[in-house]
Amino acid sequence: MGNNEEKKCQLAVIGSGMAGVAASSFASCRGVETIMVGGASELSFATGCLDLFGASPFTGKKDYINPWKGIDSLLNINSAHPYSNLPIDSIMSAFSEFSGFLSSSGLGFHSRFNKNSFIITPAGTLKPTFAISSSMAAGSDAVTGKKRILIAGIKGLKGFCPDLISSGLKKYNIDSRAGIIEFPGKENHSELNCERMAWDLDTGNVFELFAHSIESLVTNEEVVGIPAVLGIYNSEKLRKSLEKRLNMPVFEIPVFSPSVTGLRFKERAFEKLREKGVSIFQNTKIKNIERDEDKNFVFNIENSFKSYKVKAENLILASGRFFGGGLVSSGRKISESLMDIDITQSENWYEKDFFSSHGHEITRCGIKTDRFFRPVDDAGNIYDQNLYAAGSILANQDWKREKSGSGIALTSAYAAVSALSRSLWSSPGKIKKEEVA
Amino acid sequence: MKTEVLIIGGGATGTGIARDLALRGIESVLIEKKDINNGASGANHGLLHSGARYAGKDQQAAGECIRENLLLKELAPHCIENTSGFFVSVKGDEKKYASDFPDICRNAGIPVREIQKEEAFEEEPSLSGDITKIFEVPDATIDPFRLSLDNISDACRNGGTLLRFTTLIGFEKDGEKIRAALVKDDISGKEFEIEARIFVNAAGAWAGEVAAMAGAQIPMIFSKGTLLVTSSRISQRVINRLRPPGDSDIVVPGGTVSILGTTSVKADDLSDISPGVDEADIIINESMKMVPEIKGARMIRAYSGVRPLVYSGTAEGRSISRNYTLKDHSDEGSSNFITITGGKLTTFRLMAEKASDFVSEKLGVDKKSLTGITPLPESRSSEWTQPGKSSRYLLSGSFSGEALLCECEMVSTSMIDNIVENITIEKRFPSLKEIGLRSRIGKGSCQGAFCSFRIASYLYDKGIYSKEQGREEVKKFINERWKGLRPVIREKELVQADLQDSFLCGLLGLEN
Numbered sequence: 001m002g003n004n005e006e007k008k009c010q011l012a013v014i015g016s017g018m019a020g021v022a023a024s025s026f027a028s029c030r031g032v033e034t035i036m037v038g039g040a041s042e043l044s045f046a047t048g049c050l051d052l053f054g055a056s057p058f059t060g061k062k063d064y065i066n067p068w069k070g071i072d073s074l075l076n077i078n079s080a081h082p083y084s085n086l087p088i089d090s091i092m093s094a095f096s097e098f099s100g101f102l103s104s105s106g107l108g109f110h111s112r113f114n115k116n117s118f119i120i121t122p123a124g125t126l127k128p129t130f131a132i133s134s135s136m137a138a139g140s141d142a143v144t145g146k147k148r149i150l151i152a153g154i155k156g157l158k159g160f161c162p163d164l165i166s167s168g169l170k171k172y173n174i175d176s177r178a179g180i181i182e183f184p185g186k187e188n189h190s191e192l193n194c195e196r197m198a199w200d201l202d203t204g205n206v207f208e209l210f211a212h213s214i215e216s217l218v219t220n221e222e223v224v225g226i227p228a229v230l231g232i233y234n235s236e237k238l239r240k241s242l243e244k245r246l247n248m249p250v251f252e253i254p255v256f257s258p259s260v261t262g263l264r265f266k267e268r269a270f271e272k273l274r275e276k277g278v279s280i281f282q283n284t285k286i287k288n289i290e291r292d293e294d295k296n297f298v299f300n301i302e303n304s305f306k307s308y309k310v311k312a313e314n315l316i317l318a319s320g321r322f323f324g325g326g327l328v329s330s331g332r333k334i335s336e337s338l339m340d341i342d343i344t345q346s347e348n349w350y351e352k353d354f355f356s357s358h359g360h361e362i363t364r365c366g367i368k369t370d371r372f373f374r375p376v377d378d379a380g381n382i383y384d385q386n387l388y389a390a391g392s393i394l395a396n397q398d399w400k401r402e403k404s405g406s407g408i409a410l411t412s413a414y415a416a417v418s419a420l421s422r423s424l425w426s427s428p429g430k431i432k433k434e435e436v437a
Numbered sequence: 438m439k440t441e442v443l444i445i446g447g448g449a450t451g452t453g454i455a456r457d458l459a460l461r462g463i464e465s466v467l468i469e470k471k472d473i474n475n476g477a478s479g480a481n482h483g484l485l486h487s488g489a490r491y492a493g494k495d496q497q498a499a500g501e502c503i504r505e506n507l508l509l510k511e512l513a514p515h516c517i518e519n520t521s522g523f524f525v526s527v528k529g530d531e532k533k534y535a536s537d538f539p540d541i542c543r544n545a546g547i548p549v550r551e552i553q554k555e556e557a558f559e560e561e562p563s564l565s566g567d568i569t570k571i572f573e574v575p576d577a578t579i580d581p582f583r584l585s586l587d588n589i590s591d592a593c594r595n596g597g598t599l600l601r602f603t604t605l606i607g608f609e610k611d612g613e614k615i616r617a618a619l620v621k622d623d624i625s626g627k628e629f630e631i632e633a634r635i636f637v638n639a640a641g642a643w644a645g646e647v648a649a650m651a652g653a654q655i656p657m658i659f660s661k662g663t664l665l666v667t668s669s670r671i672s673q674r675v676i677n678r679l680r681p682p683g684d685s686d687i688v689v690p691g692g693t694v695s696i697l698g699t700t701s702v703k704a705d706d707l708s709d710i711s712p713g714v715d716e717a718d719i720i721i722n723e724s725m726k727m728v729p730e731i732k733g734a735r736m737i738r739a740y741s742g743v744r745p746l747v748y749s750g751t752a753e754g755r756s757i758s759r760n761y762t763l764k765d766h767s768d769e770g771s772s773n774f775i776t777i778t779g780g781k782l783t784t785f786r787l788m789a790e791k792a793s794d795f796v797s798e799k800l801g802v803d804k805k806s807l808t809g810i811t812p813l814p815e816s817r818s819s820e821w822t823q824p825g826k827s828s829r830y831l832l833s834g835s836f837s838g839e840a841l842l843c844e845c846e847m848v849s850t851s852m853i854d855n856i857v858e859n860i861t862i863e864k865r866f867p868s869l870k871e872i873g874l875r876s877r878i879g880k881g882s883c884q885g886a887f888c889s890f891r892i893a894s895y896l897y898d899k900g901i902y903s904k905e906q907g908r909e910e911v912k913k914f915i916n917e918r919w920k921g922l923r924p925v926i927r928e929k930e931l932v933q934a935d936l937q938d939s940f941l942c943g944l945l946g947l948e949n
Contacts, residue, residue, distance in 0.1 A: 123945040161894035322935035354919040400943035
């Protein structure tokens with residue numbers, strides 16, 4: 001690969017999942033020159049909603065209605081949780097700034113100050129979330145308002161079964177009925193796949209037929225839930241047209257692996273970040289990160305055309321856990337993959353019961369930080385003034401059981417970016433770029 | 438219910454007896470408290486021994502192995518992959534054992550050939566450079582599930598009856614005889630009697646418990662053996678360590694994977710047999726001495742079985758005879774009750790023949806065993822258990838645009854339909870575990886995280902699952918696979934476990 005072009009920046013964000021995107025958005029809004037480098041983003045698995053806190057793995061209490069109360073009682077037991085590093089109003093600010101950023105990219109959210117909403121999942125369970133994607137909000141309202149729901153499935157779509165969902169909702173005393181439609185033009189698909197269907201609805205003429213099939217399923221229901229296939233770029237418009245046609249609210253249910261909701265989130269957020277001047281390098285693997293004599297973080301990246309040498313004044317590690325590649329194990333020792341930062345270890349990685357409500361000890365292993373989210377070593381000393389960590393790589397949290405993944409991602413990113421921009425703009429000789437609001 | 442012979446236990450021996458009796462024209466009913474091969478028959482290497490492993494200590498057992506080995510290769514070739522096997526010694530292994538080895542094998546009737554190192558490395562490039570001596574013997578691999586399913590299918594075609602998920606509760610005696618067995622159908626919860634003229638205890642590790650219900654005694658010792666499965670096939674042949682049998686000295690190919698083992702740990706409680714994290718460490722560290730790449734290989738799971746050993750003195754673990762025990766309980770007050778247990782998968786047919794001879798004699802039926810001369814027919818119910826078979830089926834053109842529910846192992850909707858139909862014909866509930874027994878689902882790299890959920894969803898669409906069944910089935914299936922995955926999680930498996938937890942608990946909220 002030719003020419004090792006040098007790229008200087010004030011901040012390099014390693015990772016392009018929820019934490020990486022949030023950090024890049026906060027940084028770009030504060031006028032920090034940012035490069036975001038990521039592999040295959042985990043956002044392909046996302047619901048597209050912003051969770052805050054829904055359950056406590058310590059007490060086993062599930063489905064917190066008020067996330068703040070949940071966080072309060074969590075911090076009483078786990079005082080080292082990432083949420084303990086910043087006051088509640090900062091968490092709140094992080095949410096409102098990030099959801100504002102996403103809204104400006106065309107992703108709408110509904111949130112109520114002290115109440116969680118609920119995503120209806122394809123397993124027929126309810127997952128608590130804080131800022132619910134507007135495409136799913138009607139589902140949450142139907143759950144809390146006990147409305148009659150029609151769950152419309154698509155024949156041949158894997159991993160989405162209306163009867164399974166409907167039987168699950170019954171457990172919450174929600175009245176629903178299952179129905180199935182044929183996807184128009186499915187003979188053109190070798191196998192039904194949400195992304196393909198979303199493209200067809202976005203671009204083709206199948207919407208009329210699609211809407212008609214759903215309309216013919218409705219009997220006396222008040223709300224309609226469909227698998228998340230309503231386009232990637234025109235989703236809001238498509239949903240509104242469908243609602244008008246059916247004369248009732250419509251909501252999406254996420255389908256995973258890969259999910260259209262995640263894809264939509266990723267496409268929109270990345271586009272907005274680029275607009276704000278963030279350089280994004282995707283599907284890139286970094287081997288290691290070094291420091292030069294000026295204390296810059298230096299690493300090489302490659303895309304299909306060029307290779308670059310990046311020099312960054314600050315670095316945020318948002319590289320995820322094992323699936324994301326931020327953590328690795330050699331035998332039974334866990335380590336951080338790029339800078340060999342100390343990782344908290346545990347003897348008993350996994351419980352015998354995979355579905356243990358207390359979660360697995362290994363999930364709580366990760367990077368320890370100071371209150372500005374700067375990694376510290378086992379002795380408690382920070383590695384570097386300008387090195388930060390954000391998201392699921394952090395220790396002392398269990399986003400999977402807590403339903404706190406995006407909350408931890410964006411509050412840690414918020415705190416880290418606040419700290420690093422404070423020090424950037426207070427250092428002598430630095431001139432702040434025009435702030436892009 | 439009334440029959441000639443009641444067989445208790447649906448492992449290799451029990452299903453073998455059912456077929457042997459059926460071919461003699463003797464009617465039988467087989468009861469199994471769980472599913473086919475639930476015990477040791479379903480948790481072993483799948484190694485069809487040449488007998489070389491036992492030749493040093495037990496010439497008779499070795500002789501039985503080689504005879505059965507050659508016979509089964511003739512009669513049940515679809516269950517067997519004729520891999521051949523190497524015995525290899527590595528630096529530091531006892532030299533005398535290696536130099537005596539060829540003569541000991543020949544004495545037992547086992548063909549053996551010394552192989553030069555160059556030839557061995559050409560044939561098996563993964564062998565360690567530290568290998569000092571190599572012999573080739575006619576070891577092979579056998580699919581124990583196909584074997585037992587084919588045996589019981591043939592038995593049922595010839596007048597036998599199979600009752601799975603049917604637990605023995607007790608025996609009704611009539612003087613010196615057992616009149617009937619009291620059993621319970623675990624699905625309907627119904628209890629009923631099965632009258633028979635002869636009762637055969639083929640309950641493997643549970644033989645002692647069954648015997649005790651008739652007031653008889655079989656002193657059992659349980660030896661737990663743990664095995665690991667690698668994600669890809671490491672060798673073409675069976676690789677044995679050329680030394681007295683010990684821990685972790687066999688590497689057995691099984692379709693597209695390899696199986697490593699075993700350990701031998703005394704077990705007390707049969708209800709909680711699961712592989713340990715420490716056992717996995719021992720197996721990896723020992724077997725890498727023969728095949729170094731095992732150290733970095735991806736392990737997809739571990740599993741444990743219990744060797745049903747019959748206690749006969751003071752020996753422990755490996756030194757207890759691996760020969761079978763055939764016992765008449767006439768002197769214990771039950772003249773129509775026999776027990777057959779112990780033994781090896783390789784000699785299951787011989788054990789079944791001997792037990793059936795005994796039964797025939799007691800019944801006064803003058804019929805000889807036909808299993809040694811009649812080919813074993815291939816049955817439909819085991820069609821999808823063969824690794825790689827699914828992909829061949831799809832490539833062969835019989836696939837017509839249907840959805841793949843399991844993408845790792847290419848299991849399509851029509852294959853699931855076929856399997857479910859077979860299970861429901863037997864009036865059984867098609868649990869994911871049962872579907873797993875008959876297909877490759879959950880055995881690929883996703884370990885079932887995605888396909889279990891998809892298949893459960895599909896079965897709601899088909900009206901087969903309802904209410905909570907799907908969610909419960911996914912959890913049961915995943916936890917069952919988890920037992921095996923948990924001990925081998927390191928490095929690459931950690932990525933998969935992380936994803937599985939994120940998907941099933943983080944996103945779907947299926948935790949308790």
